[in-house]
Every structure is written in C-alpha cells, then in structure tokens.
Amino acid sequence: MDRLRFYLVFIIGFVIYFYIDTNFFTLILKQIFIVTHSKAVGHVVAYGITLIPLFMTVGVLHKDYRNISEKLGISKGIWTATLFALITTLPMLIGFIVKFPLNKELSFDTIIVxxxxxxxxxxxxYRAFLFGQLYRYTRLGFFPSVFLGSLLFGSAHLYQGNDINELIGIFAMTFSGSVLFAWVYAEWKFNLWTAIFLHCFMNLYWLIFDVDTNVLGGTYSNFFRFLTIIIAIFCTVIYKINKQFPFEINRKTWWMKRSA
Known part of the structure; x- marks a missing residue:
C-alpha cells in the first residue's frame, strides 16, 4: 500500500508541476521582467514558483517537510562538488581558450539563465526528483529510474534543432548527458551539487566562447566535451576506490533492487 501511495503521489505531483510549468512559466517570467527588466530575475522567480508543487510532493512522499533539501541532495557537499566540477571541466575550459574566440555578444542575463x-x-x-526519488526510495533500478527524466530532458532541448539530423543528434547528446549527470549524482552519495556544478561549468564554457549555436557542437568542441566526461568518470571511479566506497550503480542495481 505504501509503495502504491508513493507512485501515485509521485505521478500526481509531477503532473501538477508540469501543468503549472507549461501554462504559467512564460507568463510569470514576462510579468517579472516588466517589473525588474531582468530576464535572469524573471527566470529564477518563474522556476522558483512553478517548482513549488515538486517541493511539496517531496514533502508528501516522505511525510516530512523539514528535510526536503536532504531528500533532493542539496543539504551539503557544495565545496566538494565545486572542486570536482572545476577539475573535470578543465579540458573544456583550456581547449575552448585555445580553439575558440570569446563570445562578445554575451549578456549577464544570458549567463545567469x-x-x-x-x-x-x-x-x-530531472535528477533529484524524476530520477532520484524513484531510484533512492523505490525498488526501481538505475535504468528504469533514469529513463523518464532523460527522455524529458532530451525532449526539452529539441527547440535548438533545425532539421531531423540535428534533432536526432541533440536528443542523443542531451539524453546521454542526463544519464551521466544521474550517474554522477548517485555515485557521489546523492550530492546533487556535483551534477549541478558539472552541468553549470559545461554550459558556462560553451557560452562564454563562440563554440556553436546549439548543444550538438562540432568536432573540436565535442572532443573537449568528451574528454571532460571521461575525466569526470575517471575521477569518480578513483574517488570511490580510494575511499573504499562501494559503487552505487552496479549489476545488482541496473534494473531492480532487492529493497528501496
């Protein structure tokens, strides 16, 4: 009964969030922009308001509204995550400095947004709620838990494509990125800051240099991006081995777990 309740609350909560986000996000953003003349402020406020149903859902799921940040993975570990992300994204930073010019048309609002x-x-x-709540608190394994969030994450970036080949490439790239961020999140003891800062710095370097107009990228940009991914995986594996921590994602947790 508790398991059924969990799934029902999870689904209903996400549907409510999705409805509010689809119908009111842009409206809120525009209204805030009229007052502040800042797209960055509008973006943050719109996200903050439309995400209220997800935060409430997490509280209902665990019958605990005081530890929502812990259930999402944002209650601690910010400095470790920052260092991890800075080190692992160095290939993108150094490579882009050498290969690409600075983006001179970049605005402060664009960077924040x-x-x-x-x-x-x-x-x-996508990681703390859609993946994290399912994987951490149900018997679902990594692959079924990560699928929905990655599917939606990939779909959310399709606006960047202009033809079928670009759409396929963008979806494949962002879907794979979603799986990577989920894996990093899980292996760093569900410290969401690791995925947040890895995501943030990868986006930042892509923006401040004139790399490409969409997430797909070209040969050089993808070489440096894949090098960053390899180093992120390598550093995570070395960290787990040195600390003698068991790997969270393994053959026993791929599909179904013995217990939540």
Whole structure:
C-alpha cells in the first residue's frame, strides 16, 4: 500500500508541476521582467514558483517537510562538488581558450539563465526528483529510474534543432548527458551539487566562447566535451576506490533492487 501511495503521489505531483510549468512559466517570467527588466530575475522567480508543487510532493512522499533539501541532495557537499566540477571541466575550459574566440555578444542575463539558473533547476527536476526519488526510495533500478527524466530532458532541448539530423543528434547528446549527470549524482552519495556544478561549468564554457549555436557542437568542441566526461568518470571511479566506497550503480542495481 505504501509503495502504491508513493507512485501515485509521485505521478500526481509531477503532473501538477508540469501543468503549472507549461501554462504559467512564460507568463510569470514576462510579468517579472516588466517589473525588474531582468530576464535572469524573471527566470529564477518563474522556476522558483512553478517548482513549488515538486517541493511539496517531496514533502508528501516522505511525510516530512523539514528535510526536503536532504531528500533532493542539496543539504551539503557544495565545496566538494565545486572542486570536482572545476577539475573535470578543465579540458573544456583550456581547449575552448585555445580553439575558440570569446563570445562578445554575451549578456549577464544570458549567463545567469543558461548556466546557474538552468543547471540548478534542471538538476532538481530531472535528477533529484524524476530520477532520484524513484531510484533512492523505490525498488526501481538505475535504468528504469533514469529513463523518464532523460527522455524529458532530451525532449526539452529539441527547440535548438533545425532539421531531423540535428534533432536526432541533440536528443542523443542531451539524453546521454542526463544519464551521466544521474550517474554522477548517485555515485557521489546523492550530492546533487556535483551534477549541478558539472552541468553549470559545461554550459558556462560553451557560452562564454563562440563554440556553436546549439548543444550538438562540432568536432573540436565535442572532443573537449568528451574528454571532460571521461575525466569526470575517471575521477569518480578513483574517488570511490580510494575511499573504499562501494559503487552505487552496479549489476545488482541496473534494473531492480532487492529493497528501496
């Protein structure tokens, strides 16, 4: 009965959030912009308001409204996560400095919206809620838990494509990125800040340099991006081995777990 209740609350909560986000996000953003003349402020406020149903859902799921931040993975570990993300994204930073010019048309609002705000709120939605609540608190394994969030995450970036080939490439890239962020989140003891800062710095370097107009990228940009991904995986594995921590994602947790 508790398991059925969990799934029902999870689904209903997400549907309510999705409805509010779809119908009111842009409206809230525009109204805040009229008052503040800042897209960044509008973006943050719109996300903050539309995400209230998700935060409430987490409280209802666990019958505890005082520890919502812990259930999402944002209650601690911010400095470790920052260091991890800075080190692992160095290939993108160094490579882009060498290969690409600075983006001279970049605005402060664009940086906030597409790096700090997007990284934080997207990780809360797609990793902490859609993946994290299912994987951490049900018997569902990694692959079934990560699928829905990655599917929606990939779909949310399709606006960047202009033809079928670009759409397929963008979806594949963002879907894979979602799986990576979920894996990092899980292996760093569900410290969401690791995924947030990794996501944030990858977006930031892509923005401040004139790399490409969409997330797909070209040969050089993807070389540096894949190098960052490899180093992120390598650093995570070395960290787990040195600390003698068991790997969260393994053959026993791929599909179904013995217990939540």
């Amino acid at each position: 597409n790096t700090i705000s997007s990284a934080f709120f997207e990780e809360v939605i």
